[in-house]
Amino acid sequence: MWIVTLMDLSKTQVKAIDYATEQPVVMDIENGFIQSIEPVLLQEHEKSELAIVAPGLIDLQINGYAGCDFNQGSMPEDLVGNVIRMLWREGVTTSYPTLITNSDEAITQGLEAIARACEEDPVAAAGIAGIHLEGPFISPHDGARGAHSLRYIKAPEWELFCRWQEAAGGRIRLLTLSPEWPGSGDFILRCSESGVTVSIGHTSAASEQIQEAVACGARMSTHLGNGAQLSLPRHPNYIWEQLAQESLWSCLIADGFHLPDQILKVVLKVKGDKAVLVSDAVSISGLAPGAYTSHIGGNVVLTPEGRLHMAENEQLLAGSAQMQLWGIEHLLNRGIASLADAWNMASLGPASCMNLSSAAGLSPGAPADFVLFSKEGSRLRVEQTFKSGECVFKRNSLHH
Incomplete structure (x- = not known):
């Protein structure tokens, strides 16, 4: 339900639905900070597979x-x-x-x-x-x-x-x-x-x-x-x-x-x-x-x-x-x-x-502290949590 690409030990790329715009974005993370966040064109079926990203x-x-x-x-x-x-x-x-x-x-x-x-x-x-x-x-x-x-x-x-x-x-x-x-x-x-x-x-x-x-x-x-x-x-x-x-x-x-x-x-x-x-x-x-x-x-x-x-x-x-x-x-x-x-x-x-x-939220230069979550009926479910660009929690993972 989410796409996270590890480019090297200090770089990560996240593709998800922006919680505010409800549109797909690609976010580049480097050395614990958001380097860029850009909209990306996807088909509806591709969007449905993505998690939502939020601060x-x-x-x-x-x-x-x-x-x-x-x-x-x-x-x-x-x-x-x-x-x-x-x-x-x-x-x-x-x-x-x-x-x-x-x-x-x-x-x-x-x-x-x-x-x-x-x-x-x-x-x-x-x-x-x-x-x-x-x-x-x-x-x-x-x-x-x-x-x-x-x-x-x-x-x-x-x-x-x-x-x-x-x-x-x-x-x-x-x-x-x-x-x-x-x-x-x-x-x-x-x-x-x-x-x-x-x-x-x-x-x-x-x-x-x-x-x-x-x-x-x-x-x-x-x-x-x-x-x-x-x-x-x-x-x-x-x-x-x-x-x-x-x-x-x-x-x-x-x-x-x-x-x-x-x-x-x-x-x-x-x-x-x-x-x-x-x-x-x-x-x-x-x-x-x-x-x-x-x-x-x-x-x-x-x-x-x-x-x-x-x-x-x-x-x-x-x-x-x-x-x-x-x-x-x-x-x-x-x-x-x-x-x-x-x-x-x-x-x-x-x-x-x-x-x-x-307070800068999801913007270039901001700390890469963010959450990937999904909606399940009336509930919001945290899928992954990132602190300073590192994935520190992953649902259904024993290692976090």
């Missing part, structure tokens, strides 16, 4: 995968690199491992473990564009804090953050906080000036506090519409305010469980290219349906439909168990977005937001 997916918020948890007490040495490798089968070529609210020591240990993996494993170094620290500078209020432990939530501390950044080897690139704390504006300004993208999330901030945060450099909203109180003032409230801030990018969990379709539609209409998909997946993602124990939610259940809920109350979600590919399928199958637009929300959008070179 690699970029996940700004992922807590773990396939039983591996970035937030567990002491990570095995190979855990981080193994997760990066396993994510290839989901079409994810770049990610931001996410550490959530915890004790100062536990956060330090997690940051050090990820930094060590990047220093010792070239695959981890290439696949991790930065670390996402989600907390502990978030709202202490029930609902807004979500599943984050109230015990460790605190006001922003610049000296503490600097110590964490040192432990991470400078790799904290994304920080989720709530600007409701006194002094948040100055803290956000310092983060922004140091090259860290600040995202508003798990917040109960007033509109004026959100406005100040944006003025000081906040650029994103973390899983907008989730990590929120069940009841909010009709207006104003912190969801309306974040939607109204034109410079804020909106991250969305589009698994069909976290947000209803009408909310997804509204955010896409308001934000356009500044709406991006994240998985926010926990370690149970990638596992079979069943009952599990989570260090955050305790006893949880993953249903055959893909919904993860608390065992004692199925009305309460216990995190996301689906990847970005699932979110793309949901937007496509519900008629909320086209394939190209939905795919861009999980690839070019995150890359643009974080100023990554892969």
Whole structure:
């Protein structure tokens, strides 16, 4: 279903259907970069045999995968690199491992473990564009804090953050906080000036506090519409305010469980290219349906439909168990977005937001991080994943 020609060890040629134009193209890859991409004339029967090519997916918020948890007490040495490798089968070529609210020591240990993996494993170094620290500078209020432990939530501390950044080897690139704390504006300004993208999330901030945060450099909203109180003032409230801030990018969990379709539609209409998909997946993602124990939610259940809920109350979600590919399928199958637009929300959008070179997509000079996939009914199936021009995953292949 796809044509990949190895010209020599550093050169590859790919013939596929461009996800955006839906036309056949030939893409030449050399030394890890796209050298050229040109249309090619083919008969209809030849086109039907080709896979679809699209940029690699970029996940700004992922807590773990396939039983591996970035937030567990002491990570095995190979855990981080193994997760990066396993994510290839989901079409994810770049990610931001996410550490959530915890004790100062536990956060330090997690940051050090990820930094060590990047220093010792070239695959981890290439696949991790930065670390996402989600907390502990978030709202202490029930609902807004979500599943984050109230015990460790605190006001922003610049000296503490600097110590964490040192432990991470400078790799904290994304920080989720709530600007409701006194002094948040100055803290956000310092983060922004140091090259860290600040995202508003798990917040109960007033509109004026959100406005100040944006003025000081906040650029994103973390899983907008989730990590929120069940009841909010009709207006104003912190969801309306974040939607109204034109410079804020909106991250969305589009698994069909976290947000209803009408909310997804509204955010896409308001934000356009500044709406991006994240998985926010926990370690149970990638596992079979069943009952599990989570260090955050305790006893949880993953249903055959893909919904993860608390065992004692199925009305309460216990995190996301689906990847970005699932979110793309949901937007496509519900008629909320086209394939190209939905795919861009999980690839070019995150890359643009974080100023990554892969924002160039499928164009000459761009990194050769891309996916070959096929459509099977309502599902999208990853056939091959390429990282820096190398095929790192091939479906039905034991060697990847």
